[in-house]
Every structure is written in C-alpha cells, then in structure tokens.
Amino acid sequence: MKEVRTRFAPSPTGYMHIGNLRTALYAYLFAKKEGGKFILRLEDTDGKRYVDGAVQIIYDTLKDAGLCYDEGPDVGGAYGPYVQSERAAIYQEYAKKLIELGGAYYCFCDRERIEALKGENGATRYDKHCLHLSKEEVAEKLAAGVPYVVRQNIPAEGSGSYEDAVYGTVTVDFKDMEDGILLKSDGMPTYNFANVIDDHLMGITHVIRGSEYLSSTPKYNLMYDAFGWERPAYIHLPPIMKNAHEKLSKRNGDASYQDLVDKGYWKEAIVNYIALLGWSPKSNTEKMTLSELEQAFSLSGLNKSPAIFDEPKLRWLSGEYIKAASAEEFRARALPFLQKSKAYGKYDEDKLLSVVKTRVDILEEIPAKLDFLEEYAAVDPALYFNKKMKSDAAVAAEVLPAAAEALSALENFDNASVYAALVSLAQQTGRKNGQVLWCVRIALTAQENTPGGASEMAELLGKERSLARLAAAAQALQA
C-alpha cells in the first residue's frame, strides 16, 4: 500500500480564508488518519497577485491551528522546492515533453487575434490555429524570438471522466474544454499545468481541493495520461458560504482565521467548527480536539452541498472550550482582553477572570462585562423592582442601610462571608433572601445584569468600595 500524501497548495494572495483553512484541515486530517504525509506547497506563479507578507500568514496560520506539515518551503523535504516560482525550469522541461507527446503545442497568436476569437457569450474558443503549424514554422518562430505560450491539445472528440470521492463520477465532453494555456508568455506555468506536474512529482496520492476544479479535472487527467502517470484520487470540496448566494471571502470583508482569533474565538473551537462544515463524524459528538478529529475523519462523512458559515454556532463552541479550559490556559489567552478593561489592575486578577470565565463565548466580550466596576453611575430606582423577588425602591430604601451596617462589621469580605451576612440579615428582618440580595446587587453595580450575584460582586469590589456604593445608593433613595 502506497503511503498517502496530501497537500495544501495556497496562493500567497492575502489572508487565510476560512474556506482555505478547511481545505488544509481536511488534507491534514486525511493524511494523519491514513498515517501519511501532509505537504505545503506555495502556488505563486502569478506575480500580479502576490501580496507581501502573505507567505508568512500561511505559515503562521497553519502553525497556530496545529496543522503541522511534514514537507514545505520552510521545513524542507525530499521533493522540493515547494515554491512554484522556484520550479520554472521543471515546468519548461515537462512542457517540452508534453509537446513531444502531442499533448500540447506552441502558440504564437497575439492577443488581438485571440480577442477576435471571442464568442457571443464571452466564451473564448481558441481555434487550434497554431496546432497546425509545421515543425519548421515553429522552429523558425522560436528562433526568431516570437513570443509564445504553450497550449494544451484537447481532443476534438470524446469525453473525460473520473471518480471523485465525494461527487461520484464526473464526466465532461472534450468539446466543452478549451485548449488552455499551460505555459504563459513569461515562461511561468498556469495553475492548470503546474498542479499536475507538482502533484505528480511530489508524489501526491490524494488531491483535496475546492469544487471549482470539478469540471477542469478531466483536463488534468489528459495530461497525467499523456505522460503515462498514475492519476491521483480526487476529493473535491463544496464551498463555505456566507449566505445562500455568496462564498465566504476576504474580498467581501468576511472574517479570516486571524480576524476570528483576534476577536477572541477560542482557536481550537474555530478548527473544530470548520471541520464540521462539510463533514460530519459517525458519532454525535461535535466537540472534538484536533487529534480526535484525526481519528474520526473519513471521506464518507464528507458532504457535497455548500455549507453556510454560522457564527452563532461557532460562538457556542468557543464558549464550550472556554468553560472547559483550565484556569491557567484561560488566563493566558484572556489576559490581553482583560487588559483592555478599565478594571484591569485595580482588582484581583484571578477573581476578575473567574467571574467572567463562564459568561463569555468569545474573549472580546470580557471588557464590557467588567466595566461597571469602574463606571458607577447613579442607580436607576426602577432597577430595584423585581416581581419575583418582591422588591422595589421602597424595599431597597430599608434594606440598603441595614446591609451597609451588617457588612461594615465583617472582617473577612469574601463571597461566602458576605453571602452569610446578607442572608442572616434577611432572616433577622423577616425578608426573603432575594429581596436583600437583589437590592444589594443593584446598589453595588447600578446595572441589571452582572457577572455574578450580590456577594460575588461585593467580594470583587472590596469592602471599602462596596460600602461606599451602598451608602451612595441608600442616600440617593432618601432624596
């Protein structure tokens, strides 16, 4: 059994899209599941589209997401170079071979002629004009330095079909394919040529890529066949959509992997979530680590219809990871976000973190949850009203001074002590626990929703601040 080798072959044209990452993830998972190798190759044959820094983003993203490649530009390997722009001589060599084999030919037509060939519906149909040039004519033009491209020689008749692991049998008539350009006039290959040469030379056994290549794959097979090479297995993936009509893309301002991480989505959750977009495990378990995904992955779980990226579900999953994270792990990742809070540095860091840990799905939510600690506005009396607790401003007017007195006597101002003191106050005054606790919490925070109960908030604020706020709130009610 031949070793499985998959590859991820992005173009360094900008940020890492979620769709790209998922393609990489599946290629990685499949290789790992099969005990094979995962390779990174950079497809940078179009100089016009190159974006500075994009290569580093690719490296960083794969590393950050945990998708370690066994071979690649920065890690080496026996099949390099892994950057297409460094393989120009190789493509030249194979283009010549393919021409000799009759699978391709030189084309000297200028752009004007090609333009004139354009059909009614924008469909260009090259007329194989240069295919009919004699050997002598070709040699003559070559010697004279006439600019040329190399075109694939697609048969006029017949059709090409192949078996895709997710889409089944795909058949395309040769008459619907054009004699596409393999080598551009600048000597660089197009994707249509380079992917075939590289995948073969690099020993790729399973080609995993987007479904946009579904209908051009028969062209590639023609080349594999012409060279006498074994065709790889094909696994085409449906796109990830932002809605029913548009693909998720950076161009539309949609979130990239880095954007999501920057917002504080737990990165394992991002990887986990996109794994579920187009693939489903045999079991009903959805929360899975990367290594669990490696074990569970199988081609039969791949779905062929486009999937819409659903941020609420990713949020949920991120929240699940946060709740399950250790305090240390949470602290390490949450700290940069906590530092953006006005409360940072003024309260016990561990308390701040623990109070917020079960209450956020993404780290970005942290500052807003804590702002009340530093921003204490006048309490809206209406907030004291709670039907279930049977409390209102009048109750608060009585409870607050008593609570302040009870708490001022406390030596330990921790959650448990404060809670005990307030509950016993309720008992002494014949009130429901909720009446006291609700009023105190409102007085302490001036807001309806808080990241914890009255006693938790008191502990966080500390004795001095708590008493001051209680006093201020009580006084406001007198007036």
Added chain:
RNA sequence: GGCCUCAUGGUCAAGCGGUUAAGACGUCGCCCUCUCACGGCGAAAACUGGGGUUCGAUUCCCCAUGGGGCUACCA
C-alpha cells in the same frame, strides 16, 4: 449562453426503499437560582415542485425550479 454540480427545519447535519425523519446551534417555555450565566427538562421547526420505477419513495431515474462553480497568459 454552454458545460459541471448541488438541493432534509432559520443554520450545520444524520439518513443511504418501509423510521414516531436523529443530533447540534439558534429561538421559545419551564426548573434550578442572590441577577446574568452555568446546568437540567421540554416545545415549535424540514424532506423545493412535477412526473416516473416500485407493493412502498426523503432515499433510485427524468424534467422543472432554485443555488454554486467553470467557461482568464487567476488560482
């Protein structure tokens, strides 16, 4: 326009000729409770339409409709 391809709740998604058509997110309700959250329980919510094939179609075939892709010296 031509060609390829897809089609189960709002979203992800199981199903692969006979099921009360899973599960998850979200939504709503209830419980727990010092608010929120967590947790627990429950509810509403789907097979695009029309023809076939079959004793029987969500499932197989055809057509229609709708979506996506390709049709570049982009990948």
